[in-house]
Every structure is written in C-alpha cells, then in structure tokens.
Amino acid sequence: MIEVKNLSKSFGNVEVLQDINTTFVKGKVNQIIGKSGSGKSVLAKCIVGLYVPTKGQVLYNGESFHDMDKDQKKQLRQEIGMLFQSNALFDSLTVMENVMFPLKMFATMSEREMRERALFCLKRVKIEGQGKKFPAEISGGMQKRVGIARAIAMKPKYLFVDEPNSGLDPQTSIVIDELIQEITEEYETTTIVITHDMNSVMGIADEIYFIHNKRLWWQGTRPELLKSDNQELQEFIFAGSLMRQVRKAMKSG
Amino acid sequence: MSLLYHIGRYFMLLGEVFSKPERLSIYWKRTVEEMDLLGVKSLGIVSLLSLFMGAVITIQTKTNIDSPLIPQYVVGFTVRQSTILEFSPTIISLILAGKVGSTIAAEIGSMRVREQIDALDIMGVNSAGYLILPKIIATALINPFLIIISMFLSIFGGWLAGTLSGIISSSDYITGVQYDFDPYIVTYALIKTVVFAVIIATVSAYQGYYTTGGTREVGISSTKAVVYSDVVILIANYLLTQLLLL
Numbered sequence A: 001m002i003e004v005k006n007l008s009k010s011f012g013n014v015e016v017l018q019d020i021n022t023t024f025v026k027g028k029v030n031q032i033i034g035k036s037g038s039g040k041s042v043l044a045k046c047i048v049g050l051y052v053p054t055k056g057q058v059l060y061n062g063e064s065f066h067d068m069d070k071d072q073k074k075q076l077r078q079e080i081g082m083l084f085q086s087n088a089l090f091d092s093l094t095v096m097e098n099v100m101f102p103l104k105m106f107a108t109m110s111e112r113e114m115r116e117r118a119l120f121c122l123k124r125v126k127i128e129g130q131g132k133k134f135p136a137e138i139s140g141g142m143q144k145r146v147g148i149a150r151a152i153a154m155k156p157k158y159l160f161v162d163e164p165n166s167g168l169d170p171q172t173s174i175v176i177d178e179l180i181q182e183i184t185e186e187y188e189t190t191t192i193v194i195t196h197d198m199n200s201v202m203g204i205a206d207e208i209y210f211i212h213n214k215r216l217w218w219q220g221t222r223p224e225l226l227k228s229d230n231q232e233l234q235e236f237i238f239a240g241s242l243m244r245q246v247r248k249a250m251k252s253g
Numbered sequence B: 001m002s003l004l005y006h007i008g009r010y011f012m013l014l015g016e017v018f019s020k021p022e023r024l025s026i027y028w029k030r031t032v033e034e035m036d037l038l039g040v041k042s043l044g045i046v047s048l049l050s051l052f053m054g055a056v057i058t059i060q061t062k063t064n065i066d067s068p069l070i071p072q073y074v075v076g077f078t079v080r081q082s083t084i085l086e087f088s089p090t091i092i093s094l095i096l097a098g099k100v101g102s103t104i105a106a107e108i109g110s111m112r113v114r115e116q117i118d119a120l121d122i123m124g125v126n127s128a129g130y131l132i133l134p135k136i137i138a139t140a141l142i143n144p145f146l147i148i149i150s151m152f153l154s155i156f157g158g159w160l161a162g163t164l165s166g167i168i169s170s171s172d173y174i175t176g177v178q179y180d181f182d183p184y185i186v187t188y189a190l191i192k193t194v195v196f197a198v199i200i201a202t203v204s205a206y207q208g209y210y211t212t213g214g215t216r217e218v219g220i221s222s223t224k225a226v227v228y229s230d231v232v233i234l235i236a237n238y239l240l241t242q243l244l245l246l
C-alpha cells in the first residue's frame, strides 16, 4: 500500500501538482489518467522518489519515504520495479543481461541462479528466445516485455508502469496490459499504471485516479467512472469516438 | 544559471560518485571496458598528432635559431623540453578532452534523456558512481600511458623530420635530447596529465549527467563538455605550473 499525503510539486515557480491526497491499493491495478502534460509522470516520479515533492509526503506501508535513511531507501528501491515510457533498457547489454542487471547488482545468488531467474522472467513475458539480442534489434512490443521482465526480476512489491501502450499497436497494447494485470495478481504488487489510453483503463483498471488542473480531480472504480457526472472527467474519457459510442449504447440501455 | 550553482552541483555530484559502490567486481569490470573505450581507442590519434608535433617543433626550432653561435644540439633539447613540459601533457590532453570528453557526455547524456539513469536510480543503484567512477579511474590510469607514448613519438618524430630533411644530424639531435635531463619534468608532466584526465572525465560526466530534454540537448552537452574541460584544463595548467615549477 502506498499513501500520498498533501503532495505538491513545483518546478521553479511553475506548480505542476497541488495537494494530492490518496491511497494506492495492494494487489490492484491503480491507474493514473489525465491529459498529456497534466503531471502524471511527475506524480509517479515523486512517489518513487526520483523527484522530491515540494510539499507533503509519500508513505510506503506506513513509512515515510522522505524520513528513511540512505540504506532504507536503497532497500525499498529493490522492492520497486518500474517500466519506463521510453523502456530505459541499457542498450549496451543484451536482453538477458538487462534482466540479470538488478540481480547482479543486489541479489545474493550464484551466476547460475541469476541466469535461471532471468530466464524465468523472460519466459513469463514470453520472449525467452530473444535473450541474446540487443534491445535495438527487437520490436517495441518486445522491448516493453523485456522492461517488464527486468522490473519483476527482483520480485517487486511495487510496480510502476509509465504509459505502457505508447507507440504500440492496439493488439500488442492489450497483451502488455494483460501481462501487467496478471503480474499484479501473481505477485500481489501495488501496481501504479500511468496512461491516457481509455482502452487500457476499460481493460485492466481496478481503481482510477484522474489528474486535472494540478489536482486529483476524481477517483473511483470502472463502473463509477462511466456513471460519473463530473464534467471534466466526462470530457476526458469520452474524447475518443469509440468511448462516445459506448456512452450512446449505455444511454439507449 | 550562475557559475557558483554549477560548481556547487559539480562537487555534490562528485560526492555521489565517490560514495560506497554496490559491487566492486562490477565496477572493476566496467573500468577495464572504459580503459579500452576511452584509452586504447585514442592511441591512433595521439600517435599521429605526436609524430607530427615533434616534426614541426624540430623544423621550426631549426629555422628560427639558425645561427653559428648556437650549438646544433639545441634543436633536440628544445624538442625534448617543450614536448615533455607542455606539448604532450597539455596539448594532447586538450585533444583528448575533445575526443574522450564528448564521448563521455554523449553517452551519459543520452542515458539521461532516455530514462536509463532513472532506471538505475529506481533499482537502488548509485547511478553517479556506477556510470562515472569507472570513467574517472580509467582515464586517470590510461592517460599517463598515452602521454608517455606521445612523448616518445614526438621526440622520435622530431628526429625523423630532422634527419630525413637533412637539417640536423642524428647524433646532434640525440645529444640534445639527452642534454641536461632532469627527470622531475616527467614527474611534473605526469602529475598534470592525471589532473587533466580527472578534469576531462568529471566535467564531461557532469555535463552529460545533468542533461535535460532530448537528443538536441545531448549534442549541446557534448559540446559544452569539450569547451568547459578545455577551459578548466587551461586554468589548472597555469596553477599547476606555478605550484610545481616555481
């Protein structure tokens, strides 16, 4: 469980987030949605500690990240897996080496055990045949899978995923979404997915957090989302033609 | 932003770089790779430059002091002194700042804009240490070898140019090279070299590490890395020369 309390973040004089208060639930897919530039990534980076919030705090299982000392932070970080918008795979390492990287840095295993764990993770995301290739040699969808494999290598308690569907075709998007959902259930991770893709929201979101005007504008579940009469939320979720048709169908029963 | 801000942030980054590494064996492996990339791969350009440098000093010295009152061996002596004191340690370091510095800034900068540094931080890896420390150690270890090779080749290049063009005899040149040799100048040159190597690696890494934006900014960081490394090397050269030779 992750709690965010009174969190604000400014860059210089520009305020991006204002007084965010919420809880992200363990074993669930928590999806942060909002327009491009609304501050979703900034919120995620504040939560994982890549950015220091201007105000407020983030609690991991009740413990304030800010108050942890260096070693505690390091310990916590090993329990966090993150899939980045740009994949952030190390391009001088092979797929296999990328997945083994966190193990080599931290795990107390033999080289063989590391290989086995990495191979297990690659199998889990169904790309065990690609281990010897370099990231540049595989497709965008496969790179996402490698990113997921690397993120789960250390058996994380917290999984962060930033725009998993950007740059992917709809079919591959669904596969990646399902993978995220399955892993959340298997590992009981507190999963936070950032997206502006309504397909993904309708597909896998357990709890939805809508960021608008620097604030957490709305929070709720999928059924609540469709029923909500919040004007700005409606504008966001029914911006696409597909979702407009869904609304039409719902209204006509 | 102000110079003081950058200096402060530079030293804070260095603090990160020299804090406890996760796995020493991984750092050592990376250092060896960097020695190859940043050092061995610079050998060609350093050799070429040094040969021609020595050749030109020989010809210029000879044409400028062509007086019967000045002994012939002065040419060899001049080549040796200027090569060891200044040309090899300083000029070659400036050249290396261009080659090695831009490589370092571009590599670290593109890792930054493609979120790879964030990925390291998220895993709990000390990204500054992991990326930068091996580069500092590699350049500080390998640059002295490059500079010593440069010294030999420059002096050899001078001999080659002098004897091939017939402006000086081989024995006069060699006498000059050996004349009144004080080994301290080599020590002085190597101290400079190591300091310059650390400057190149750290200033360039700093530029790369704090890149924001995209590929265009990586290019800008790369250019800044070379310019600032050069400026800092020139200032350090002045200070070290006062400190060590006066």
Ligand SMILES: Nc1ncnc2c1ncn2[C@@H]1O[C@H](COP(=O)(O)OP(=O)(O)O)[C@@H](O)[C@H]1O
Residues within 6 Å of the ligand: A011, A016, A034, A035, A036, A037, A038, A039, A040, A041, A042, A043
């Ligand atoms: N490091 C930074 N420095 C200054 N401004 C930033 C920084 N990171 C993000 N921002 C600004 O914060 C706002 C939100 O960005 P972001 O969270 O990336 O949006 P998104 O919701 O698309 O993920 C943007 O206006 C962006 O320019």
Ligand SMILES: [Mg+2]
Residues within 6 Å of the ligand: A040, A041, A042, A085, A162, A163
């Ligand atoms: Mg974003």
